[in-house]
Amino acid sequence: MKQDQLITLRCGPLAVAGAIVTAVAALAAASVYAATASPPHPGDPVRGKTVYQGCMGCHSLDEDDVGPHHRGVVGRTAGSVSGYAYSPALKNSHIVWDRANLDRWLTSPQGLVPGAKMFFALPNPQDRADVIAYLAEQR
Numbered sequence: 001m002k003q004d005q006l007i008t009l010r011c012g013p014l015a016v017a018g019a020i021v022t023a024v025a026a027l028a029a030a031s032v033y034a035a036t037a038s039p040p041h042p043g044d045p046v047r048g049k050t051v052y053q054g055c056m057g058c059h060s061l062d063e064d065d066v067g068p069h070h071r072g073v074v075g076r077t078a079g080s081v082s083g084y085a086y087s088p089a090l091k092n093s094h095i096v097w098d099r100a101n102l103d104r105w106l107t108s109p110q111g112l113v114p115g116a117k118m119f120f121a122l123p124n125p126q127d128r129a130d131v132i133a134y135l136a137e138q139r
């Protein structure tokens, strides 16, 4: 099968392969795609809302908790919620939370910002893409 046919199968909304991937994911642990899932789609905000439940131990959209609130975070400068006690490392990072930086952060917070105090990561690229798509909608 040619590469472009493969991509069409995987990304087409009614694709058989996509349905299988979805079924496998549904059988896997709640918010984790099967390890064999295809490379990231642009990100599914509906699925991202489910992934976001894993963030809610420390975050909410509108209130600062263990971590800062998230509404409007896409496009926001890191460490800029006034009243939240950031680590000096994040506060002084001058990062802007575009999608690429959020992807790096969620892969490894300390990898992107050594000294940051978020101890949680999403190893699965699809989980990251989906939760970023969800956050991008929370303006």
Ligand code: HEC
Binding pocket: 051, 052, 054, 055, 056, 057, 058, 059, 066, 067, 068, 073, 077, 078, 079, 080, 081, 085, 086, 087, 089, 090, 091, 097, 102, 105, 106, 115, 116, 117, 118, 119, 120, 122, 131
């Ligand atoms: C175990 C607690 C915990 C979990 C779970 C967690 N975070 Fe965090 N998060 C933090 C803390 C603490 C900070 C502040 C980091 C600092 O100041 O260095 C933070 C900071 C952030 C920031 C930077 C915000 C800003 O205003 O600069 C983003 C973005 C973020 N988290 C996204 C997420 C997402 C998305 C998830 C879920 C996939 C998540 N976090 C899960 C604790 C957590």
